[in-house]
Amino acid sequence: SAVISQKPSRDICQRGTSLTIQCQVDSQVTMMFWYRQQPGQSLTLIATANQGSEATYESGFVIDKFPISRPNLTFSTLTVSNMSPEDSSIYLCSVINNEQFFGPGTRLTVL
């Protein structure tokens, strides 16, 4: 199994600002994933983060808007840049360790 923690658990931010979300895993994993879950919707993959290489972004998501760091095998950050109300969502970190586990999520509200 894998235990994943995220910080912050929730935040309320002003339009135009940026927020960095941290994800910590209790074991070393090769790939970490960042998902977004907008209100009433399912999970949408933002990007895959591998240690030592650039993150791979899914269609509709770009590095300038969602820069990702992956400095080691247990940690990653996702930044939501120049936020707008449309970015209000739950952001989930996820890893694969025999099966795919999800962190508790970061609930972001942009005013």
Place this chain on the structure above:
Amino acid sequence: QKEVEQNSGPLSVPEGAIASLNCTYSDRGSQSFFWYRQYSGKSPELIMFIYSNGDKEDGRFTAQLNKASQYVSLLIRDSQPSDSATYLCAVSTGTALIFGKGTTLSVSS
């Protein structure tokens, strides 16, 4: 564009009945299929996965896969009020998972 489709529901069943949740996927090359349960305000948790055509049973849950029809289902026997949640179908692209929008299940006592 790889897609996973689910009926959003809500699906309402009485306690003790069988709940049947369905999912179709567009990528014929998909190999692994997952069912997650998500309670309101919580993260998804894995219920079952299936790789091969046919049925796979785990307690009250049975996953069914038909790759020719690109169809996967989840049966919940003896449904309990605690089963009330959103059930997400997910398909592996080889690395990450692509999720359907989920089916909301309500089990009434």
